[in-house]
Amino acid sequence: xxxxxxxxSRVIIxxxxxxEGMARAQLMKDYGTNVVAGVTPGRGGQEVYGIPVFNSVxxxxxxxxxxxxxxxxIPAALVKNAALEAFAAGVKLLVIVPDRVPIYDVLxxxxxxxxxxxxxxxxxxxxxxxxxxxVLGMIGGRAQRARExxxxxxxxxxxxxxxxxxxxxxxxxxxxxxxxTIIHVGGDAVVGLSHPEVMELFESDDETKAVAMFGxxxxxxxxxxxxxxxxxxxxxxxxxxxxxxxxxxxxxxSHAGAIVEGSRGSYETxxxxxxxxxxxxxxxxxxxxxxxxxxxx
Amino acid sequence: xxxxxxxxxxxxxxxxxxxxxxxxxVFSAAEARSVAEKIGKPVVLKIQVxxxxxxxxxxxxxxxxxxxxEDKAARMLGMRVRNYVVDRLLVEEKLAIKAEYxxxxxxxxxxxxxxxxxxxxxxxxxxxxxxxxxxxxxxxPIDVGAGLPEFEARDLVRRAGLTGSVMxxxxxxLVKLYNVARNKDARSAEINPLVLTADDLVYAVDCHLVIDDxxxxxxxxxxxxxxxxxxxxxxxxxxxxxxVEERDHRGTFYFFQMTDRIPAExxxxxFHGAGGGGSMMxxxxxxxxxxxxxxxCDTSGNPPASKVYRAxxxxxxxxxxxxxxxxxxxxxxxxxxxxxRGLVKAFLEESLSVPAVxxxxxxxxEEAIRILAAYCRDLPAKVEGYGRDDAPExxxxxxxxxxxxxxxxxxxxxxxxxxxxxxxxxxxxxLTGKLFIDHGLCAGCKSKGCIGACAPKILKLVxxxxxxxxxxxxxxxxxxxxxLACEIFCRFHEQNAIAxxxxxxxxxxxxxxxxxxxESD
Numbered sequence: 001x002x003x004x005x006x007x008x009s010r011v012i013i014x015x016x017x018x019x020e021g022m023a024r025a026q027l028m029k030d031y032g033t034n035v036v037a038g039v040t041p042g043r044g045g046q047e048v049y050g051i052p053v054f055n056s057v058x059x060x061x062x063x064x065x066x067x068x069x070x071x072x073x074i075p076a077a078l079v080k081n082a083a084l085e086a087f088a089a090g091v092k093l094l095v096i097v098p099d100r101v102p103i104y105d106v107l108x109x110x111x112x113x114x115x116x117x118x119x120x121x122x123x124x125x126x127x128x129x130x131x132x133x134x135v136l137g138m139i140g141g142r143a144q145r146a147r148e149x150x151x152x153x154x155x156x157x158x159x160x161x162x163x164x165x166x167x168x169x170x171x172x173x174x175x176x177x178x179x180x181t182i183i184h185v186g187g188d189a190v191v192g193l194s195h196p197e198v199m200e201l202f203e204s205d206d207e208t209k210a211v212a213m214f215g216x217x218x219x220x221x222x223x224x225x226x227x228x229x230x231x232x233x234x235x236x237x238x239x240x241x242x243x244x245x246x247x248x249x250x251x252x253x254s255h256a257g258a259i260v261e262g263s264r265g266s267y268e269t270x271x272x273x274x275x276x277x278x279x280x281x282x283x284x285x286x287x288x289x290x291x292x293x294x295x296x297x
Numbered sequence: 298x299x300x301x302x303x304x305x306x307x308x309x310x311x312x313x314x315x316x317x318x319x320x321x322x323v324f325s326a327a328e329a330r331s332v333a334e335k336i337g338k339p340v341v342l343k344i345q346v347x348x349x350x351x352x353x354x355x356x357x358x359x360x361x362x363x364x365x366x367e368d369k370a371a372r373m374l375g376m377r378v379r380n381y382v383v384d385r386l387l388v389e390e391k392l393a394i395k396a397e398y399x400x401x402x403x404x405x406x407x408x409x410x411x412x413x414x415x416x417x418x419x420x421x422x423x424x425x426x427x428x429x430x431x432x433x434x435x436x437x438p439i440d441v442g443a444g445l446p447e448f449e450a451r452d453l454v455r456r457a458g459l460t461g462s463v464m465x466x467x468x469x470x471l472v473k474l475y476n477v478a479r480n481k482d483a484r485s486a487e488i489n490p491l492v493l494t495a496d497d498l499v500y501a502v503d504c505h506l507v508i509d510d511x512x513x514x515x516x517x518x519x520x521x522x523x524x525x526x527x528x529x530x531x532x533x534x535x536x537x538x539x540x541v542e543e544r545d546h547r548g549t550f551y552f553f554q555m556t557d558r559i560p561a562e563x564x565x566x567x568f569h570g571a572g573g574g575g576s577m578m579x580x581x582x583x584x585x586x587x588x589x590x591x592x593x594c595d596t597s598g599n600p601p602a603s604k605v606y607r608a609x610x611x612x613x614x615x616x617x618x619x620x621x622x623x624x625x626x627x628x629x630x631x632x633x634x635x636x637x638r639g640l641v642k643a644f645l646e647e648s649l650s651v652p653a654v655x656x657x658x659x660x661x662x663e664e665a666i667r668i669l670a671a672y673c674r675d676l677p678a679k680v681e682g683y684g685r686d687d688a689p690e691x692x693x694x695x696x697x698x699x700x701x702x703x704x705x706x707x708x709x710x711x712x713x714x715x716x717x718x719x720x721x722x723x724x725x726x727x728l729t730g731k732l733f734i735d736h737g738l739c740a741g742c743k744s745k746g747c748i749g750a751c752a753p754k755i756l757k758l759v760x761x762x763x764x765x766x767x768x769x770x771x772x773x774x775x776x777x778x779x780x781l782a783c784e785i786f787c788r789f790h791e792q793n794a795i796a797x798x799x800x801x802x803x804x805x806x807x808x809x810x811x812x813x814x815x816e817s818d
């Protein structure tokens with residue numbers, strides 16, 4: 001098992017004819033992702049690495065059948081429209097790779113997703129990968145490398161940094177621990193699936209025995225994971241690293257933020273809350289495989 | 298997050314129908330006097346800075362007459378507050394205040410919607426007040442599709458304990474506040490204090506909007522120069538860096554200076570991260586070693602070599618750094634040789650005299666490390682490359698040892714010579730620069746290795762001379778990826794006939810100016 005994607009998931013790529021879209025279409029296809037179509041308005045009829053290109057998501061659905069997932073590689077300013085288009089065609093999971101999507105656009109996408117019973121990863125995400133099954137986005141960069149770095153296994157990985165998603169997973173592989181699914185939840189302040197939502201998915205995945213999480217200062221994601229554990233909704237062993245310990249904490253400018261969140265968001269609060277509920281918080285990411293050994297043997 | 302000054306925020310509120318005190322921004326004492334005369338009542342003078350707690354700094358003063366306004370303005374302008382000098386004041390009518398409230402809008406990452414906070418108490422120390430009087434605070438999530446209906450705003454105010462006509466006035470204002478925030482893509486919007494005057498009118502007395510960096514492109518009317526999360530106006534070097542980022546959307550480049558003047562004590566280094574999480578982890582590693590950062594820089598998202606080169610040139614425009622530390626996540630998806638080539642070009646041009654430790658783990662790291670080792674060999678200082686199996690802590694320790702070995706020499710910034718291509722050189726434009734090939738030298742070339750080195754395969758031989766195999770417009774539009782492989786190959790293995798000129802607007806002038814300033818010190 002894995003979460004969100006496996007080798008059978010039917011995937012399309014929006015923006016497949018662009019610089020990144022094209023490069024990552026090759027990665028996904030070579031790795032084994034079931035990419036059934038690409039979409040670029042005005043470029044219908046072309047092919048990219050043997051993947052047929054259509055003018056709209058709806059056209060792709062008409063010609064190729066139901067679509068489970070869309071991976072989006074288009075300029076940030078156009079992402080909202082592309083996401084709404086995918087939802088309208090019945091797509092239930094989006095992976096929004098681009099950086100710099102305006103925050104109100106993300107809120108609009110989130111509202112539309114809720115209304116349609118759909119979900120999204122990102123924006124500003126490297127994507128996700130279920131080793132040996134499928135990759136969505138650009139994790140690993142090249143298929144050969146992705147096969148070397150990530151191996152099937154029973155550890156879930158969830159990270160707020162793209163590079164660290166790969167790094168933690170690679171260090172786990174090197175220590176002999178494979179992964180069920182590795183996911184970069186995205187680097188922005190508001191993301192579709194955040195750490196707590198990913199933990200719930202890992203909780204219900206039989207194959208995942210434990211999870212490694214890379215958190216960062218800012219937002220309330222890690223605190224909400226602690227809340228989830230306290231409420232008994234996440235029960236598997238969790239190893240966490242929080243980045244930004246020595247970083248100068250930004251001068252908080254928003255009183256409203258402070259009133260609503262209190263001290264949530266700081267390094268100390270995150271570590272303390274996670275430790276209180278029994279999470280194994282480590283001081284360097286190289287301790288993650290060591291801790292995994294202690295837990296899983 | 299691009300911050301707006303109080304006077305800019307108030308202008309937007311006013312345009313949105315919110316009542317604000319009458320006033321104007323001024324840049325001189327004489328202007329302060331004339332604005333005070335125009336207002337014709339006692340005024341308040343407020344320094345315009347991106348900080349809270351101005352009253353405690355002497356940044357808010359009252360004046361009963363235009364003369365007093367002029368005198369006080371003369372003292373306030375030029376005040377040094379933390380990192381910068383006050384250059385503008387807001388002069389506005391002084392109100393007779395009966396009560397103070399607070400209103401603020403934030404984006405809630407858990408509920409994924411804007412959250413409006415209203416407090417029936419406001420003014421300085423609002424956070425403390427809020428802790429002591431939770432019953433006076435009410436919040437409401439806003440549905441971005443429907444907006445904020447007036448009845449919800451009224452109920453929000455009622456829940457905070459206010460009723461009657463003031464509730465109705467406040468609710469109207471809250472709806473307008475949300476609309477302004479939404480229309481201007483504000484990530485946060487705050488009115489504190491929000492006041493009720495002696496004649497029972499509601500006014501926004503202080504207001505701060507923070508615009509979403511990613512939406513600044515929709516609002517040219519706001520005149521935001523650098524859309525970054527700074528708590529002070531950008532430095533000259535940051536402005537130069539931002540221009541680079543603005544003109545080249547391949548990958549991202551972020552540059553922030555911790556100090557614009559490096560003191561003699563402490564070991565300051567130039568910091569060059571790759572990717573948010575990896576940068577943060579790497580920064581923790583060097584800070585734990587006792588280094589101080591001159592700057593924080595992050596190039597990520599698959600930037601071309603040219604962008605990494607420009608980032609390095611900007612980092613190396615900071616005199617006094619004792620070393621250069623570059624490190625990312627360690628297992629990057631991008632081909633690492635692009636970054637390696639960008640760094641090599643910059644280090645060679647600067648004839649780097651301080652040690653550099655470069656952790657380039659990820660795809661093709663072996664080649665990246667080999668590029669650094671092969672081409673930085675003859676530099677005055679050592680450059681060492683590391684990969685995914687080397688921890689940032691190990692790399693930070695290496696840098697410490699190299700700096701010690703280098704007798705803590707500090708980096709000297711040199712003027713940038715004017716670029717002079719060889720006379721009659723073959724040339725074509727690239728997305729952000731120009732590539733020159735001195736065909737006169739190509740006769741001596743045996744390998745013609747530039748053709749094979751070219752990553753996008755856009756060069757071909759005509760006779761014994763490399764030329765573009767595609768239309769020049771295509772190269773200019775981005776088919777030439779500015780990977781720098783041809784230039785570096787030709788320089789080290791052949792005739793040094795290729796030069797890629799990658800201008801950084803403003804940098805040469807900046808260096809000239811700062812060199813002159815240092816001389817006169």
